[in-house]
Amino acid sequence: MTDVDNHSRESEDRASENEPGRRSFERVGLRTSVTTIVKGADEVPRVYKAWTDDISPSGALIQCEQPIESDEICVRVFLPGLQERFFNCRIVRRDEYASTSFNRAEITRYLYGVEFLGVCGDAEMDFLMKVAAGA
Numbered sequence: 001m002t003d004v005d006n007h008s009r010e011s012e013d014r015a016s017e018n019e020p021g022r023r024s025f026e027r028v029g030l031r032t033s034v035t036t037i038v039k040g041a042d043e044v045p046r047v048y049k050a051w052t053d054d055i056s057p058s059g060a061l062i063q064c065e066q067p068i069e070s071d072e073i074c075v076r077v078f079l080p081g082l083q084e085r086f087f088n089c090r091i092v093r094r095d096e097y098a099s100t101s102f103n104r105a106e107i108t109r110y111l112y113g114v115e116f117l118g119v120c121g122d123a124e125m126d127f128l129m130k131v132a133a134g135a
Contacts, residue, residue, distance in 0.1 A: 034060075035076040035132045037086070038068055045131045052077065059092070059115045067096075067110050074120060074128055086120040086128045 036048040050064040074086045093113030101107050120128060
């Protein structure tokens with residue numbers, strides 16, 4: 001298990017101890033790619049590449065190399081065999097930690113506990129697909 005995995009699990013364990021029964025579903029460890037789209041203060045959508053550490057039907061723990069200021073985000077989770085969809089999410093927990101990269105540079109990683117609020121509609125999905133593709 002990597003330092004990243006250990007840190008994520010330790011953060012989740014601490015959160016679970018502090019807030020017993022806060023989840024509807026148990027999360028499963030899964031590392032997969034996530035596209036995160038955030039509307040900035042200027043209303044311009046920003047795209048962040050991220051990944052999950054774990055996931056459940058009601059939410060996920062997402063890691064990113066950039067800070068996300070907004071509480072409301074859209075995410076596209078890449079899961080083999082499932083139709084590609086964006087989900088409206090709310091960030092319910094934030095954390096960060098320092099990590100060492102391959103070239104020994106120290107970088108900050110940002111952790112976000114997100115709650116899935118629902119699947120984006122078709123019109124919003126078309127717009128988000130274009131934003132994610134850089135159009």
